[in-house]
Amino acid sequence: MSRKRSSVKMTSTLLLASISPSTSSKFCRLSLLLLLIVALMAFSTVVASPQSLESNQKFTQCIRLAEILSGEGINVSQQVELLNRAIVYLEANQTEAALPLLDEAYQQLSEMYEKLPSVKLRENLERGAVILALAATPALFYYFFPRLYALVWLYNRRSYIVKQNKKARK
Amino acid sequence: MIIDEEVLAVLTALVIVGSVLSIAMLIPRKPEPFLAIGLLNEKGYIGDYPTTIVAGEPVRLNVFLANYLGRVALLQVRVKLGSRGWIPSNSTPLDAPALQNITVVLEDGKNLTVPVTLKISEPGINRAIVFELWMFNTTSGTWVYTGRWNHLYVNVTAPGVKV
Numbered sequence: 001m002s003r004k005r006s007s008v009k010m011t012s013t014l015l016l017a018s019i020s021p022s023t024s025s026k027f028c029r030l031s032l033l034l035l036l037i038v039a040l041m042a043f044s045t046v047v048a049s050p051q052s053l054e055s056n057q058k059f060t061q062c063i064r065l066a067e068i069l070s071g072e073g074i075n076v077s078q079q080v081e082l083l084n085r086a087i088v089y090l091e092a093n094q095t096e097a098a099l100p101l102l103d104e105a106y107q108q109l110s111e112m113y114e115k116l117p118s119v120k121l122r123e124n125l126e127r128g129a130v131i132l133a134l135a136a137t138p139a140l141f142y143y144f145f146p147r148l149y150a151l152v153w154l155y156n157r158r159s160y161i162v163k164q165n166k167k168a169r170k
Numbered sequence: 171m172i173i174d175e176e177v178l179a180v181l182t183a184l185v186i187v188g189s190v191l192s193i194a195m196l197i198p199r200k201p202e203p204f205l206a207i208g209l210l211n212e213k214g215y216i217g218d219y220p221t222t223i224v225a226g227e228p229v230r231l232n233v234f235l236a237n238y239l240g241r242v243a244l245l246q247v248r249v250k251l252g253s254r255g256w257i258p259s260n261s262t263p264l265d266a267p268a269l270q271n272i273t274v275v276l277e278d279g280k281n282l283t284v285p286v287t288l289k290i291s292e293p294g295i296n297r298a299i300v301f302e303l304w305m306f307n308t309t310s311g312t313w314v315y316t317g318r319w320n321h322l323y324v325n326v327t328a329p330g331v332k333v
Contacts, residue, residue: 064308071241138186
């Protein structure tokens with residue numbers, strides 16, 4: 001597309017260069033007008049040609065946000081599905097059909113991106129709490145297990161009666 | 171003491187090992203990121219690829235993609251036509267126009283099998299159907315060749331010619 005644009009630019013430059021006092025005849029003016037029309041037509045075909053995916057700013061923004069969020073471990077499956085559906089439309093040059101999907105994905109991703117710091121903080125705190133609990137488990141086990149074991153041992157033998165063994169006494 | 175001290179020491183050691191392993195599993199780690207591309211036959215299996223195809227007739231294959239980059243990636247498979255000795259390398263893509271592009275957004279840890287139908291118009295011997303994997307770089311806003319590719323050598327015969 002950029003090549004086409006540059007060729008249009010070159011044509012326009014040539015046109016401007018060719019306008020000089022020496023070429024003031026009617027024929028030249030007509031030919032210049034024709035050239036201008038051709039150049040404009042070429043430009044219009046460039047505009048109407050299918051847009052590439054990367055030139056769609058909303059699409060690239062969505063991809064960037066999805067990359068950041070997924071890199072932080074956030075689930076973006078729904079948004080990825082929307083983007084994949086949008087790609088199908090964009091490749092078929094149906095921008096109108098792709099736009100609502102891109103808008104929806106962008107809105108969802110933006111909301112998730114705004115909430116990212118608080119989500120990450122909560123996630124880190126939760127993880128820290130679990131790690132702390134796991135680290136404390138051996139010490140707690142060492143202190144409480146014998147006591148609990150003794151309690152259970154005694155509870156299971158609560159109906160036992162202690163009798164004096166006369167034979168042993170003798 | 172009801173429970174023997176040695177028994178308690180052994181049990182505590184087991185609990186220590188268990189908690190250390192659990193903590194190790196909880197700490198997030200970044201494995202080596204990679205992308206993968208694979209070529210599968212029409213039925214979606216490895217092997218039994220077509221060796222001779224007829225010019226102008228559709229060839230059905232499947233391309234397998236896997237993303238283990240640790241993040242979502244916008245991937246593109248560029249199907250090109252090369253020949254024996256004229257295929258891409260790990261650093262440079264094949265300098266040929268793409269016959270077909272397959273673009274997909276792939277989540278981390280996910281894989282995808284995409285059916286591809288190709289038509290090669292010109293007959294020739296030892297033609298290489300090349301599948302290059304490209305990734306969109308959101309920072310620069312450009313497609314970047316990943317250095318991953320697959321190729322399949324085929325003999326393309328003219329229509330109506332018996333092999």
